[in-house]
Amino acid sequence: MVTQAILYVLIVFVGTGGELCVSRAMKSIGEVTDFRPHAIARVVGRALALRRMWVGITLMAVAFFALLGMLSLAKVSFVFPSTALSYAAGALGGRFFLGERVTPQRWFGVLLVCIGVVLVFLGKG
């Protein structure tokens, strides 16, 4: 149980922190308008040259290893929905770290997603 709790914290909080770093790095590159493979490869190359991107990737890698550990201990249909807290953490992070204007409608959607995931958690079979 303690192992699962630690893995859960790593997946939700470290993973969300990594995604926020990656999002910030991609915004600094600018909007992608060319979807040809070599153009996308160039964008990925530019992204990988950013330190913030590597911080994000490292945090996401830690969360991924934790996810592998969690998947070895619990059902797929439980593991993924149970990480719902990342939606609230993500919306808060988007608002306060990335300066995104989260509209009331979007907050309401995030709230519904969280309620749904809590139901999934309570319905652990």
Place this chain on the structure above:
Amino acid sequence: MTSSQGLHFKTVVLILIMISVAPLGDTFLGKGMKKVGGMTSWAPGDLFHFFFRAFTTGTVWIGIGLLIAFFIAYLVVLSWADYSYVQPASSASYVLIALLAHFVLRETISPLRWAGVAVICAGVFVVGHTHPQTPEHHSW
């Protein structure tokens, strides 16, 4: 097509790719990790053996390949769309995960959990009707 419609269109296409590929990757990962066996210890040696077994399992690599495809689509969409839009919108993948877990992995899913999936869909619907890009951004 106006630039706003174009923005919505390419955002929807990439999110559809994300919510199709990620659940498949997750299902392969789950199947592979069940073959590996439970993580029972935090001792460095045990962790090394655990992850060694994981990364020498073919099914895990299929899952990782699919998740890399998801990650590229994710990076591209984040270059213009808000994180607080993309993250909840991509949660529609929960529906596919539940279906794949039930029909492919033969997991038992309770009615309460299915109800949860339905509420998640409602939340995704609400988020999906907001504009993917809001003007207020600042660096940190």
